[in-house]
Amino acid sequence: APAREAAQAIRAAQTALAKPASEVADCLAQAIAAGERLAAATDLVAARRAFGELNRFLIALAAADPRLQQGWHVFRCPMAEGFKKWFQRTAQKQNPYMGQAMPTCGSSSTWGVAPEDDAGVSHEGHGHDGKDVSYYTCSMHPSVREKQPGTCPICSMNLSPVTYDEEESGVIMVDETRRDQIGVRTGKVVRAPMTRSIRAVGRVAYDESKLEDVTLKLAGFISKLHVTETGQPVKKGQVLFTLYSPELFAAQQEYLLARESHTAGLEGASGRGDYLVRAAEKKLELWGLARAQIVAIAKRGKPLEDVPFHSPATGYVIEKNVVEGASVMVGERLFRIAALDRVWVEAEVYEADLALIEKGQRAVVTLSYVPGKTYEGKVAYVYPYLDPASRTGKARIELPNTGLELKPDMYATVAFQTELGPRLQIPISAVVYTGPRRLVFVDIGDGRLRPQEVVLGVRNEETVEVIRGLREGQAIVTSGNFLIAAESRIRSSAKFWTEERAGQSGSSSSDGAASPDGGAR
Known part of the structure; x- marks a missing residue:
C-alpha cells in the first residue's frame, strides 16, 4: 500500500543518517510509526489521525531544512482533529x-509545528513525557x-525547571499570587465600535477662490499711488492708483x-453716429474704465x-509690485488682493491614512498660539495627488x-475622527513585539498563559x-506582559521566539497531495 511504501522510504532515509542517535532520527522514527499506523488503520477516524501525525513529523523535518520545502505547498484544515496541516x-x-465532502476546506499555512496547530506536541517515542523536565x-x-x-x-540563584511542554509551546504557569506581585492584569477580547483618530500638520492658506489680481490692459505711467503698503486693507471700488497713458488719453479724445x-449730425446719419459712440x-470699457467713469468723462x-x-474686491493687499512714477506694461500684475473673512487649512495626511479621509468629514483645528481654542469644520476637498x-x-x-x-502660513494641528464600525480589538498594551511577529498572551485557565x-x-x-x-x-494579558514574555522566552525553545521562526518560508510548485489512505490526489 502507498502508506507502507512511504514508511519504507522514510526508514531508508533513517538508515542513511550519519548520526543514528539524533533528533532527526527520532523524528523519522515517529514518521515511520505514523505511516505504519496509517497503513493498518481500519476506519476513517484512525486513518485521519495517523495521517495527521505523519504530516506533523514530515513538516517538522522540512521546517528544519528549507531545501526540503521546494516544490511543496502547506495548508491547514481548521476542522481536522489532532494535527491539522498537510502538504x-x-x-x-x-x-x-x-x-470529496469538502475538498477546498482550509487555508494556506507555513512550515513548522506551531503551538496553535493542535492541543500539544506528542512526546511519544522520545523517552520522556511532556511534563518531564527538559533542563534547568x-x-x-x-x-x-x-x-x-x-x-x-x-x-x-536557584535554577528553575523547564518542561518539554513549556519548551515546545511557550506556555508558562503563573498563579494568582505571583500575578498580583508582578502586576499582571488580564482583559477580554471584545468586538465593539472603533473610532480612529488621525492627527495631521496643517497650514493656514488663502481662500484661492477669493484672490483678485489687478493688472493693466495697456501701458502707461503711475502718476499717483494711493495704496502704498503691502498688507493694507482695501474696499471694493477704492482708488488704488491713477494712470497716465497716451493710448488711454487718445481713446478718450476719440x-x-x-x-x-x-450730436452735430456731421455724419449725415444718426445710425452711423451711434455706432461710432x-x-x-x-x-474704454475693455481698457478697464468703469461705466461711471465714462459718463463722467x-x-x-x-x-x-x-x-x-x-479695487475689484474687498480684502487685504498681499502683493504690491509697483511704486509711484513707475512705468507699467500690458499684463503686468500690480497688486494681488485676498479676502481673509474665510481661509483654508490644508492638512498634510500620510498616504496610509488617506483612505480614511473623505469629503464632508468633521475636522477639529487647533493652533499653538491660541491655546485652549478649537475651530471645527468639515473636509471640503481631498486633493487627488501626493507630494x-x-x-x-x-x-x-x-x-x-x-x-x-x-493668518495665512500659520501652522495648525488638524484632528480627524473616523468611525470604523464594530471591530475585534484589544488594548495596545497587550501586544508583544518580537521582530516581524506580534504576540499576545492568552489565559487558557489553571494559571497557564500561552503566547x-x-x-x-x-x-x-x-x-x-x-x-x-x-x-x-478570550482572556488575554493586558499589562505586565513584558515579564511574562521574558519568562516564556526563557522556558520555550529558541525557535519559538526567533524572528525567522521555523516554518515562515513559503514554497512553490506542482502536482499531487497525500491523503489519509496513503494515496495521492
Missing part, C-alpha cells in the same frame, strides 16, 4: 482530511542550561469726438490725463475667520484591531 504539490487546495535555567541568565537542579554559576459728431465706449467734455483705477517628497496628500478644511485669528501570534489591523490611541489569531471573549 501537497499543487497550489490549489485538495483537502485530504475532508476528502536561571531566570536572570537564560543562557545557563543545566541537566540537574542547582544554582546559577553566574549569580548563584470718444468725445464721436459724441460731438453724433458705442465703439469708442466699448474700447462725457459730462466733463475733455479727457482725463490721470485716470483712477479702482512626492513628503509622501503626504492634502485635505482642505474651510473655516470662517472672524477677528482674523487665522499566541496575531495579525493586527488599524489602531487608535488605546486599542488595536485583531484580524487573525484571537476570538471574541
Whole structure:
C-alpha cells in the first residue's frame, strides 16, 4: 500500500543518517510509526489521525531544512482533529482530511509545528513525557542550561525547571499570587465600535477662490499711488492708483469726438453716429474704465490725463509690485488682493491614512498660539495627488475667520475622527513585539498563559484591531506582559521566539497531495 511504501522510504532515509542517535532520527522514527499506523488503520477516524501525525513529523523535518520545502505547498484544515496541516504539490487546495465532502476546506499555512496547530506536541517515542523536565535555567541568565537542579554559576540563584511542554509551546504557569506581585492584569477580547483618530500638520492658506489680481490692459505711467503698503486693507471700488497713458488719453479724445459728431449730425446719419459712440465706449470699457467713469468723462467734455483705477474686491493687499512714477506694461500684475473673512487649512495626511479621509468629514483645528481654542469644520476637498517628497496628500478644511485669528502660513494641528464600525480589538498594551511577529498572551485557565501570534489591523490611541489569531471573549494579558514574555522566552525553545521562526518560508510548485489512505490526489 502507498502508506507502507512511504514508511519504507522514510526508514531508508533513517538508515542513511550519519548520526543514528539524533533528533532527526527520532523524528523519522515517529514518521515511520505514523505511516505504519496509517497503513493498518481500519476506519476513517484512525486513518485521519495517523495521517495527521505523519504530516506533523514530515513538516517538522522540512521546517528544519528549507531545501526540503521546494516544490511543496502547506495548508491547514481548521476542522481536522489532532494535527491539522498537510502538504501537497499543487497550489490549489485538495483537502485530504475532508476528502470529496469538502475538498477546498482550509487555508494556506507555513512550515513548522506551531503551538496553535493542535492541543500539544506528542512526546511519544522520545523517552520522556511532556511534563518531564527538559533542563534547568536561571531566570536572570537564560543562557545557563543545566541537566540537574542547582544554582546559577553566574549569580548563584536557584535554577528553575523547564518542561518539554513549556519548551515546545511557550506556555508558562503563573498563579494568582505571583500575578498580583508582578502586576499582571488580564482583559477580554471584545468586538465593539472603533473610532480612529488621525492627527495631521496643517497650514493656514488663502481662500484661492477669493484672490483678485489687478493688472493693466495697456501701458502707461503711475502718476499717483494711493495704496502704498503691502498688507493694507482695501474696499471694493477704492482708488488704488491713477494712470497716465497716451493710448488711454487718445481713446478718450476719440470718444468725445464721436459724441460731438453724433450730436452735430456731421455724419449725415444718426445710425452711423451711434455706432461710432458705442465703439469708442466699448474700447474704454475693455481698457478697464468703469461705466461711471465714462459718463463722467462725457459730462466733463475733455479727457482725463490721470485716470483712477479702482479695487475689484474687498480684502487685504498681499502683493504690491509697483511704486509711484513707475512705468507699467500690458499684463503686468500690480497688486494681488485676498479676502481673509474665510481661509483654508490644508492638512498634510500620510498616504496610509488617506483612505480614511473623505469629503464632508468633521475636522477639529487647533493652533499653538491660541491655546485652549478649537475651530471645527468639515473636509471640503481631498486633493487627488501626493507630494512626492513628503509622501503626504492634502485635505482642505474651510473655516470662517472672524477677528482674523487665522493668518495665512500659520501652522495648525488638524484632528480627524473616523468611525470604523464594530471591530475585534484589544488594548495596545497587550501586544508583544518580537521582530516581524506580534504576540499576545492568552489565559487558557489553571494559571497557564500561552503566547499566541496575531495579525493586527488599524489602531487608535488605546486599542488595536485583531484580524487573525484571537476570538471574541478570550482572556488575554493586558499589562505586565513584558515579564511574562521574558519568562516564556526563557522556558520555550529558541525557535519559538526567533524572528525567522521555523516554518515562515513559503514554497512553490506542482502536482499531487497525500491523503489519509496513503494515496495521492
